[in-house]
Structure formats: C-alpha cells, structure tokens
Amino acid sequence: MAKYELKTRNSDETSQFAERLAAFLQPGDVIALEGDLGAGKTTFTKGLAKGLSIKRTVNSPTFTIIKEYQGRLPLFHMDVYRVADSLEDLGFDEYFEGNGVTVVEWAHLIEEQLPGDLLTIYLYHEAEGQRKIVLDPKGPRYEQLCKEIFQ
Numbered sequence: 239m240a241k242y243e244l245k246t247r248n249s250d251e252t253s254q255f256a257e258r259l260a261a262f263l264q265p266g267d268v269i270a271l272e273g274d275l276g277a278g279k280t281t282f283t284k285g286l287a288k289g290l291s292i293k294r295t296v297n298s299p300t301f302t303i304i305k306e307y308q309g310r311l312p313l314f315h316m317d318v319y320r321v322a323d324s325l326e327d328l329g330f331d332e333y334f335e336g337n338g339v340t341v342v343e344w345a346h347l348i349e350e351q352l353p354g355d356l357l358t359i360y361l362y363h364e365a366e367g368q369r370k371i372v373l374d375p376k377g378p379r380y381e382q383l384c385k386e387i388f389q
C-alpha cells in the first residue's frame with residue numbers, strides 16, 4: 239500500500255505537521271511512532287498534543303510506560319522501550335480500544351500486541367535540522383486518514 243512522506247526543516251515544522259494530523263484523529267486511533275534517539279518522537283507527540291488541545295506539558299513516558307492526557311480526545315502516550323518481555327500482557331488493548339488516541343513509541347518491540355490496523359510514522363534524521371517523516375497506513379481507516387491529510 240502507498241506510503242506518504244514529507245520533509246521538515248526544523249522542529250517547528252515537525253510539530254506543526256503533527257498538530258495538523260491531530261485534527262483528523264478519532265477515538266480508538268493508534269499511531270506507532272518509530273525513530274532513533276533524537277529523531278523527533280517527543281517533538282512530534284508534543285505537536286500532536288497541541289492539536290488535541292492538551293494544555294499539560296507532554297514529556298517522554300520512558301519510566302512510566304504510559305502517560306494519559308486530557309484534551310479534545312484523551313491522549314495515551316506510551317513508550318514501550320523498557321517493557322522487558324514483549325509478550326508480557328500489560329493490558330495495552332484497553333488503551334488501543336479505548337476512547338482516546340494512542341501513540342506508541344518503539345512499537346515494534348510489542349509487535350504481537352499491536353492492533354492489525356494502525357498508522358506507523360517513521361522519523362528519519364536526514365541532516366542537521368532536517369527530518370523525513372514517512373506515514374505507513376495499515377487498514378482502510380488509516381489509508382483514508384493519510385489521503386485526507388495529504389490531499
């Protein structure tokens with residue numbers, strides 16, 4: 239299936255893209271966010287939170303695994319890097335099937351537990367200040383979402 243991509247020239251552009259994407263999100267949407275250290279995952283998630291009208295400051299949930307924020311929709315921000323056993327069931331389903339938007343950092347580490355349909359977003363460090371953002375939608379809901387964002 240088609241992948242969608244864009245380039246950003248600074249962190250504001252990454253944040254602004256995420257903010258725009260947030261306007262299209264619905265309850266139960268799941269975004270897997272992939273990218274190396276410093277690629278911009280937190281920058282992206284902060285932009286998404288702004289787009290969901292979340293007032294609280296969004297920080298990396300590395301040590302807590304899941305953080306929850308209230309906005310136009312609830313945001314469940316997960317960082318599963320420290321989930322030792324990828325098969326350990328920590329009840330992620332409740333979030334994926336819940337009434338909010340879930341963003342999962344390092345999602346491939348819990349691949350078996352992810353929903354089949356989701357939007358994977360890859361952040362690539364291209365050059366100082368520059369990032370490539372690739373959207374890889376799985377399932378009709380996310381195909382449609384990408385079409386709307388990029389039309």
Ligand SMILES: Nc1ncnc2c1ncn2[C@@H]1O[C@H](COP(=O)(O)OP(=O)(O)OP(=O)(O)O)[C@@H](O)[C@H]1O
Binds near residue numbers: 249251252275276279
């Ligand atoms: N185009 C860009 N998009 C996003 N961030 C950028 C960009 N250009 C430079 N940056 C900078 O890169 C850094 C990205 O850090 P950020 O914490 O968002 O990454 P991360 O993927 O969450 O890293 P970590 O996994 O270490 O938490 C920030 O300092 C940001 O200002």
